[in-house]
Amino acid sequence: QDWSAQIVEAASLHDLDPEALQFARTQYRVKHPQRANEMDSWDDITFLNKAKVCIGGKVTHAALILLGNEESGHLLTPAVAQLTWILRNEANVEQDYEHFGLPLILSSDRILKKVSNLTIRHLPSGTLFPQEVSQYDPWVMRETLHNCIAHQDYSLHGRISLVESPDSLLFTNMGTFIPGTVEEMIRSDSPPAVYRNKFLADAMVNLNMIDT
Secondary structure, three states: OOHHHOEOOOOOHHHEOHHHHHHHHHHHHHHOHHHHHHHOOOOHHHHHHHOOOOEOOEOEHHHHHHHEOHHHHHHHOOOOOOEEEEEEOOOOOEEEEEEEOOOHHHHHHHHHOOOOOOEEEEOOOOOOOOEEEEOOOHHHHHHHHHHHHHHOOHHHOOOEEEEEEOOEEEEEOOOOOOOOOHHHHHHHOOOOOOOOOHHHHHHHHHOOOOOO
16 A cells, blocks of 8 residues: 555644645646646645645645644654754764754755755866856755655654765665665666655655656
């Protein structure tokens, strides 16, 4: 069964965060510009059904993960939908940390803002004019974090972590790698046929969080 598609009978639209819902509408409009005009006539239930976040107006696990308000986390119990940022120094000693809860559509931006993304001056070959680039590409960070959210095994009740060291970022989530090994993926030279949370992944595509 797809856990992310299961309906949470105890939840209602009141358990969704208004700011997250408005942000989701904005991102859906970016992803589907051809539907921008008709979107203005959609109420919240219609929008959530069209975005494939809810099913028949019923709140799913995916809806709570992406759009649930801070107080609705208990509706996911025993699953955990939380992001954790950890800062470590050169000696790998933890110096700081912060947890980010629901809604993850907003928390993903908040956790990435904790990262010290330095500006580096770099001299390309064949020119005397330096260029300024970010230490970490923001698009790559966003895509990696959102993939962690999409493919987390929420039945293991663990957090998604972003560990920042002086010269690296480490993103981790819970669950086995469904295709087996990275080597098998490279040999097959094709995208995986099976996703752990297909309903959640499809919703995140519709809300402009990940690409298929």
